[in-house]
Amino acid sequence: GAVVSQHPSWVICKSGTSVKIECRSLDFQATTMFWYRQFPKQSLMLMATSNEGSKATYEQGVEKDKFLINHASLTLSTLTVTSAHPEDSSFYICSAFSGRRSYEQYFGPGTRLTVT
Amino acid sequence: AQSVTQPDIHITVSEGASLELRCNYSYGATPYLFWYVQSPGQGLQLLLKYFSGDTLVQGIKGFEAEFKRSQSSFNLRKPSVHWSDAAEYFCAVGAGSNTGKLIFGQGTTLQVKP
Numbered sequence: 001g002a003v004v005s006q007h008p009s010w011v012i013c014k015s016g017t018s019v020k021i022e023c024r025s026l027d028f029q030a031t032t033m034f035w036y037r038q039f040p041k042q043s044l045m046l047m048a049t050s051n052e053g054s055k056a057t058y059e060q061g062v063e064k065d066k067f068l069i070n071h072a073s074l075t076l077s078t079l080t081v082t083s084a085h086p087e088d089s090s091f092y093i094c095s096a097f098s099g100r101r102s103y104e105q106y107f108g109p110g111t112r113l114t115v116t
Numbered sequence: 117a118q119s120v121t122q123p124d125i126h127i128t129v130s131e132g133a134s135l136e137l138r139c140n141y142s143y144g145a146t147p148y149l150f151w152y153v154q155s156p157g158q159g160l161q162l163l164l165k166y167f168s169g170d171t172l173v174q175g176i177k178g179f180e181a182e183f184k185r186s187q188s189s190f191n192l193r194k195p196s197v198h199w200s201d202a203a204e205y206f207c208a209v210g211a212g213s214n215t216g217k218l219i220f221g222q223g224t225t226l227q228v229k230p
């Protein structure tokens with residue numbers, strides 16, 4: 001199956017700093033990438049949909065100025081958490097969608113963000 | 117609006133016993149349905165999917181699921197559970213059109229007793 005990587009796998013940062021998380025589709029071109037947030041023992045919450053070359057579409061309640069998403073190429077999307085605060089600590093997961101087979105997304109391994 | 121419900125938050129079964137995880141969906145048209153598994157601290161792995169055709173679908177790791185339109189259900193089953201199956205299981209439905217967007221259920225935690 002298709003492979004999606006995320007980097008870093010875990011990161012600790014201080015409150016007020018920004019953190020960038022990369023999501024790469026390694027062996028296919030992703031027309032769309034999705035960013036999810038997952039709290040402990042909870043389901044995945046879709047944050048935003050990222051289409052290559054266009055602005056991301058954010059779900060209701062997600063601050064677009066805080067969670068900056070860039071999808072500069074068909075294999076790379078980045079999520080930048082700006083001015084991070086402890087409440088931003090979470091598990092962030094990306095997925096990539098090729099658009100060829102309906103809804104068949106491939107998920108990255110996730111990034112654990114801890115803000116101190 | 118589309119939605120997915122997994123009625124069981126936590127299930128414990130003995131190793132070797134059979135397993136059924138429930139999933140109910142709400143969707144106006146023929147749904148695209150998925151089951152994913154997540155091990156602790158990991159991303160999601162696709163177990164199986166239903167798009168059309170045979171309503172009993174086979175997946176990886178010995179799992180299968182049956183689509184029942186009349187019950188709006190897509191329950192996941194395995195005849196004999198292994199200790200390594202302990203994980204979080206998520207049912208998901210395609211959110212409409214060819215956007216790739218998925219709606220996830222709340223998840224079911226599976227614990228396997230030795």
